[in-house]
Amino acid sequence: MINETKNVFSLSTNSTTYLFHVNATGHLEHLYYGPRLSLAAGDLDALREKHHLNIGTGTAYDADNETLFLENLCREESTEGKGDYRIPMVSIAYGNGKRTMDFVYKGHAIIPGKPKMSDGGAQSYGTTNECSTLRVDLGDKILPITLSLYYTTFDACDVIVRKTTIGNDTDEAVRIEGLASLQLDLFDAQWEFTTFGGAWARERIKETRPLCYGTMINESRSGVSSAEHNPLIFLSRPHAGEDTGEVVGCNLIYSGNHRESVEVSPYGKTRLISGINPDRFRWNLESKSSFTSPEAVLTYSASGFNRASTNFHMFVNNHIIRGIWKYRERPILLNSWEASYFHFTEESLVKLAKQASALGVELFVLDDGWFGSRNDDTTSLGDWNVNPYKFPSGLSSLAQKIHNLGMMFGLWVEPEMVNKESQLYLSHPDWMIAIEERNPSVGRHQYVLDITRSEVQDYLFDHLSEVFVQCDVNYVKWDMNRVFSDIDSANRDIKDIGEFPHRYVLSLYQLLGKFITAFPNVLFEGCASGGNRFDLGMLCYFKQIWTSDNTDAYCRLAIQEGTSYGYPLSSIGAHVSDCPNHQTLRVTSLDSRFNVACFGVLGYELDITTLGKEEKQQIADQIAFFKQFRSVFQYGTFCRIRHDNVIQWVSVSQDRGTMLVLWFQTLNPANASNDVLFVPQADEQAVYDVFPRQQRIPLSLFGSLIKQTSVLKSRSEKTQKLVAETISLPGEIEHYTVSGSVLKYAGIKLNQQFSGTGFDDETRVLGDFGSRLYIIRKR
Ligand code: GLA
Numbered sequence: 001m002i003n004e005t006k007n008v009f010s011l012s013t014n015s016t017t018y019l020f021h022v023n024a025t026g027h028l029e030h031l032y033y034g035p036r037l038s039l040a041a042g043d044l045d046a047l048r049e050k051h052h053l054n055i056g057t058g059t060a061y062d063a064d065n066e067t068l069f070l071e072n073l074c075r076e077e078s079t080e081g082k083g084d085y086r087i088p089m090v091s092i093a094y095g096n097g098k099r100t101m102d103f104v105y106k107g108h109a110i111i112p113g114k115p116k117m118s119d120g121g122a123q124s125y126g127t128t129n130e131c132s133t134l135r136v137d138l139g140d141k142i143l144p145i146t147l148s149l150y151y152t153t154f155d156a157c158d159v160i161v162r163k164t165t166i167g168n169d170t171d172e173a174v175r176i177e178g179l180a181s182l183q184l185d186l187f188d189a190q191w192e193f194t195t196f197g198g199a200w201a202r203e204r205i206k207e208t209r210p211l212c213y214g215t216m217i218n219e220s221r222s223g224v225s226s227a228e229h230n231p232l233i234f235l236s237r238p239h240a241g242e243d244t245g246e247v248v249g250c251n252l253i254y255s256g257n258h259r260e261s262v263e264v265s266p267y268g269k270t271r272l273i274s275g276i277n278p279d280r281f282r283w284n285l286e287s288k289s290s291f292t293s294p295e296a297v298l299t300y301s302a303s304g305f306n307r308a309s310t311n312f313h314m315f316v317n318n319h320i321i322r323g324i325w326k327y328r329e330r331p332i333l334l335n336s337w338e339a340s341y342f343h344f345t346e347e348s349l350v351k352l353a354k355q356a357s358a359l360g361v362e363l364f365v366l367d368d369g370w371f372g373s374r375n376d377d378t379t380s381l382g383d384w385n386v387n388p389y390k391f392p393s394g395l396s397s398l399a400q401k402i403h404n405l406g407m408m409f410g411l412w413v414e415p416e417m418v419n420k421e422s423q424l425y426l427s428h429p430d431w432m433i434a435i436e437e438r439n440p441s442v443g444r445h446q447y448v449l450d451i452t453r454s455e456v457q458d459y460l461f462d463h464l465s466e467v468f469v470q471c472d473v474n475y476v477k478w479d480m481n482r483v484f485s486d487i488d489s490a491n492r493d494i495k496d497i498g499e500f501p502h503r504y505v506l507s508l509y510q511l512l513g514k515f516i517t518a519f520p521n522v523l524f525e526g527c528a529s530g531g532n533r534f535d536l537g538m539l540c541y542f543k544q545i546w547t548s549d550n551t552d553a554y555c556r557l558a559i560q561e562g563t564s565y566g567y568p569l570s571s572i573g574a575h576v577s578d579c580p581n582h583q584t585l586r587v588t589s590l591d592s593r594f595n596v597a598c599f600g601v602l603g604y605e606l607d608i609t610t611l612g613k614e615e616k617q618q619i620a621d622q623i624a625f626f627k628q629f630r631s632v633f634q635y636g637t638f639c640r641i642r643h644d645n646v647i648q649w650v651s652v653s654q655d656r657g658t659m660l661v662l663w664f665q666t667l668n669p670a671n672a673s674n675d676v677l678f679v680p681q682a683d684e685q686a687v688y689d690v691f692p693r694q695q696r697i698p699l700s701l702f703g704s705l706i707k708q709t710s711v712l713k714s715r716s717e718k719t720q721k722l723v724a725e726t727i728s729l730p731g732e733i734e735h736y737t738v739s740g741s742v743l744k745y746a747g748i749k750l751n752q753q754f755s756g757t758g759f760d761d762e763t764r765v766l767g768d769f770g771s772r773l774y775i776i777r778k779r
Helices: 043-047 304-319 346-359 395-404 423-427 454-471 497-518 553-564 590-597 613-635 699-708 717-726 740-746
Strands: 002-005 008-012 016-022 028-035 090-093 103-112 131-140 145-154 159-168 174-186 192-199 202-210 214-219 233-236 247-253 258-264 270-276 283-285 289-292 295-301 333-335 363-366 408-413 417-419 446-448 475-478 523-526 544-546 572-577 601-605 637-643 646-652 658-665 687-692 696-698 728-730 736-739 771-778
Touching: 002 103, 002 131, 008 131, 008 145, 028 043, 028 174, 028 295, 090 159, 145 304, 159 174, 159 304, 174 247, 174 295, 192 214, 192 553, 202 553, 233 258, 233 270, 233 304, 247 258, 247 270, 247 304, 283 289, 283 497, 295 304, 304 637, 333 346, 346 363, 346 395, 346 613, 363 395, 363 475, 395 408, 395 454, 408 454, 417 423, 454 497, 497 523, 544 572, 553 572, 553 590, 553 637, 553 646, 572 590, 590 601, 590 613, 590 658, 590 771, 601 613, 613 646, 613 658, 613 696, 687 740, 696 699, 699 717, 736 740
Parallel strands: 333 363, 333 601, 363 408, 408 475, 475 523, 523 544, 572 601
Antiparallel strands: 002 008, 008 016, 016 028, 090 174, 103 131, 131 145, 145 159, 159 289, 159 295, 174 270, 174 283, 192 202, 192 233, 214 258, 233 247, 247 295, 258 270, 417 446, 637 646, 646 658, 658 771, 687 736, 687 771, 696 728
């Protein structure tokens, strides 16, 4: 709900209030962001900052306002040249390069719902019942240049979406050198800064540090939102936890270079700026034209990170994901990549698919290697025609066989790329991004295509559409395996190459828009060497994203957990793969791999045809279990409970009747005291049944200890080995009927873990990287 009274703007969501007003000089002063307020007359006077005195070396606004120092004011926007020396939200060069601007209030409009903009950016959406929008129009004091600030309140998710538009009504072009989507000035600096960074195979690892005087920056300059620095950030009070303390979260609906700067000013105020990275951005704004920033998403929680994440999850599921896959359970897939890499035939794939279908898999995905003459990663990107040697009867023959098995058929593509060794490069060497006189840098033997050119977009759309139609594909994995270098463009519309990175992102959205319009039923999954482009911009087009190429269950705890801070589990691709793991060589049990992967969009990515009977049965059981609880895993309320030697997560069903708890032990501490299962999300008044999902303990886990058991003692080494490899024991029997208050406050003292001194039906055998899934149901 949005309200304006006497130039005080109050933006309320179900639990929050955001307040600002127009001050005496026409500037917007930020007053408050926090728990919802019931305002009374006189509150403005209490909330606004008092400025009666001059301050030392400070630059006052002007001679008539000698005690107004813009640098010492919480503001809704900022520019250069009028005494605010903090990082500005808007930076515009005009005339001979002057950059001083001064935006003051001109008017505003309160609009039901959220108006759709035609700026080509990725946008959130909502109905008039769900959201309303405030547009505040500001104008420069001298030049006819306008700045419009948009605020859309999404009441139920406690989210405010912001964006900014600059309009140039002068007779000349001006150059935008920076235009952020959001500025949030907070009155004090008692905050900590949390970011989600890393690299390939270790994406979105949470890191928190206290703010200190000066500026901290989280940014990407590689052209994508990046594995190194996701645009998701939080400011939280020191000691805020998952369920306690004030937390402000911010994300960007954008897939390119971004920057989030957090600056503590000399007056101890904190300024958060989030938007396109000005370091790799310029925009020539022609006379009588306008430019709109991407959208930024803001949330506030008075009760810790879990609540902020829940707000983001609700927002993404309701206002980012669109089309027929919105709120739809995602199919369990088998992906051919780690099963056979580039080496397959139609026959081998059908064998894999038949097995997958028998185990309950719903979607078969043919990954890289089906096109051109691609037998490794050095050739053929760009040649989107089916490899006739691998598929003598065409790819549609395979697709048909998969469909006949009752499964969906999915295909991997990497449209934005070209290998020099390809027909496409031979015919159109100028389509790749490069600078003519320089030897281009290369990533994975490939180069990026200039999709800002319409002929490149048309080529990709036509060729890929043909394959999608021929094979009647139900799913597409859209990959992107290198980032940008050597930026230039033969696109004649681009006069200043400083515009290219942003134009690329807009072109990508345009191309993706064409595909999702032409194939509305197809489930598109994003990928960029795993999670190098996991962001809200992509989720406006892709319904889910491959989280990381790293499928190791232990690494995935940090990767999926980091991702969960801003993105719902229905968007987080998570696969069970082979062991030793292909990225880490770590060995973890099949159950632990599943227990982690089921908190997301479950898939399998291994050669299941080589598995033994016991393992196949295990997978069939896992899939049946997942199908039973899929809606809770993907659309329940997900909370992080604990992260130390034990990682504990929970998904709570919408009706709160079922809770699924992951208990994952990293290293076995040996002879430790009883583990205690706390579930803070339990309803105090309820009574619950608690029991672990039945897992089997492979005898091989006991190594040479099995020789000590009486039956095997006298048998040969060979017999012992055979028995160990083929036999598993049932897991512990543990069942509690317990009150919600005990679950919440006292916890359940679980059975003892195996410690080398004995073993019975009740022993919890976990070992290193062992885990359990507890099913907790209201009576
Ligand atoms: C990237 C993806 C993988 C796989 C390969 C295929 O690395 O992240 O999942 O699709 O490409 O080349």
